[in-house]
Amino acid sequence: DGVSRCGGCRWTVIKKLDLVRLEKRTAMDLKDKWRNLLQLASLPSQSRRKAETPPDLLQKVLRLEAEFGVARRAGRKMSDAPTRAAATA
Numbered sequence: 001d002g003v004s005r006c007g008g009c010r011w012t013v014i015k016k017l018d019l020v021r022l023e024k025r026t027a028m029d030l031k032d033k034w035r036n037l038l039q040l041a042s043l044p045s046q047s048r049r050k051a052e053t054p055p056d057l058l059q060k061v062l063r064l065e066a067e068f069g070v071a072r073r074a075g076r077k078m079s080d081a082p083t084r085a086a087a088t089a
Helices: 002-006 011-015 027-042 055-088
Strands: none
Touching: 002 011, 002 055, 011 027, 027 055
């Protein structure tokens, strides 16, 4: 729910939403959980454990990654550019 509201990679912002399910998790926990869900959703269905993760949740994870993941990767490349330029100077 937090990723659909705030976008991907905004873990601190998602944490500040004060969702009851997230009160015991840190922003780092949220990032790790998202990474694990994304990895699980990317596996072929035969490789997944059958009853543990609902298929509709995995479909939602893939949809949200398609929506927000491109912007995240583009932002990472842009933010790395000044660092690389400074390193070569």
